[in-house]
Amino acid sequence: MNQFSFFVRFCFVFLGLFLILSGLLWCSFPYFNKFLVYESLAGSNQVDAMVVLGGGRGGRVKEAVDLLDQYHSRYLIMSGGHYYHTTVPRLMADYAKQLNVDLPSVLYEENSYSTYDHVVNLLPMFRQYDIQSILIVTSSFHTARSYAVFSSYLIQKGVDMDVFIHAAPDGIDYSRWWMEHETLQLVAIESLKRVYYALFVT
Numbered sequence: 001m002n003q004f005s006f007f008v009r010f011c012f013v014f015l016g017l018f019l020i021l022s023g024l025l026w027c028s029f030p031y032f033n034k035f036l037v038y039e040s041l042a043g044s045n046q047v048d049a050m051v052v053l054g055g056g057r058g059g060r061v062k063e064a065v066d067l068l069d070q071y072h073s074r075y076l077i078m079s080g081g082h083y084y085h086t087t088v089p090r091l092m093a094d095y096a097k098q099l100n101v102d103l104p105s106v107l108y109e110e111n112s113y114s115t116y117d118h119v120v121n122l123l124p125m126f127r128q129y130d131i132q133s134i135l136i137v138t139s140s141f142h143t144a145r146s147y148a149v150f151s152s153y154l155i156q157k158g159v160d161m162d163v164f165i166h167a168a169p170d171g172i173d174y175s176r177w178w179m180e181h182e183t184l185q186l187v188a189i190e191s192l193k194r195v196y197y198a199l200f201v202t
Helices: 003-031 059-067 088-099 115-128 140-156 181-200
Strands: 049-053 075-079 105-109 133-139 162-168
Touching: 049 059, 049 115, 059 088, 059 133, 059 162, 075 088, 075 115, 088 105, 105 115, 115 140, 115 181, 133 140, 140 162, 140 181
Parallel strands: 049 075, 049 133, 075 105, 133 162
Antiparallel strands: none
16 A cells, blocks of 8 residues: 555544544533533531632622522632732622622632632631531532532542532523534633643642
8 A cells, every 4th residue: 555545544534533523522512511510509408608709790699699598608708819909709798798788707718810729728718617518609610610629629638528519500501502602612711621620630
């Protein structure tokens, strides 16, 4: 077999594999939420703290406030980073107070800029306030990675804590997310982060 024939066959095999993988990926698009979205809800109506991760457009805070009647938490923790002359957690708390003035004790973790930062910076707070169970509230697309990061880090540190997570609505139609530019970009970026964290962080 000459080099040209080998090259042609190689191209056909490569093209065939590419088409097969592309087809499988296309068929999996409507089920992509199973890769990004995960919920683990508390079996009782009591958790020590509800942890709201910074990000989104207020939906995470609103969802957390709506859950307060269901989960009688001692603390409501806002976690995020600095924002101009204030911090994201302070803004989140202000919004929460507008929605419901009868809040539990609000704690602020104000130095987190990534999902990994959240759990690293929150652990000393958990220990300080003797928090043994948490319910994390974040956007649906962010839940699987957040749960994996929190669970993995706490296990690595030998912390025995009940970790639950609740998915706040994120406005993504997972049956057609690839058809809109904004949701396509959001899902694609989160998917890359999910893979990266699985390989190198958790």
